[in-house]
Amino acid sequence: MNEVTNKYLTNVLKHNKLSHAYMFVGTNNDEIDEYVLSFVKAICCENNDNKSFYSCENCKTCKQINKNNYIDFLIFGEKESIKKQDIINLKQELSVKAVVNKKIYWLKNIDNVTKQAANSLLKILEEPEDNIIAILTTTNVMAIMDTLISRCQVINVTGSVNDDLDESISEMKVFIREFLRKYKTNKNLAAIDLLEKLKNKEDIEKFFKLMLFYLDRLRVNDNNIIKDMLIIYSEALSAKKSLEMNVAPVLILENFIFKLILRDCNLDFLEV
């Protein structure tokens, strides 16, 4: 679980600031599913009087959501990839008002959507309606059209760094700052320089820990940089995973930097 995301969504619920569309991004489908259900229950639960990120699990609504048969909660893409016909069905469902309060629809594995379906979906997202909330989920953000991403509030589900940073990491800040500064003018030089400096596992772990710490705390609303942010975020997450699986640290760092350069990522938004 991502503590930063929890806090953010708690705030959203408390102040009634729900967006029309969310994209939940993570590395594990079970984790994403659980998170989405918690979120939907928190929105709909009959006993969530404080409007926090909470659900009682006992009311009729909570129970129905857990069993996937709550009338105002629609799920698509559970078994097969989402096709145009699904979006046509969705549109029809949305033309009927919510029975209780809000209508929420969940499109699973949105990276798997056909192009036709994605385009029809875009039209729906471009004309948001009150009391309708879209939830899109994915473990593969690279495969998603930029235009779809830009219509959604992106939520990182996977927890990466929950604890506060200790002192020993502040040194790494200097390296990262230096790297970002050089990256602006000459990406290749910045890469060579960083790889020269970070050679042992401990340092490379710190590097990714710090990167994820800052990325977790970013709330990007600028459509132009969301894609870059997500690329770095998912690359950093998979680097962290590889480190845990004892892949050679230098290789992981090389691979990470190489991908940023290959995709021509802009890192200007990252302030360390």
Ligand SMILES: [Zn+2]
């Ligand atoms: Zn409840």
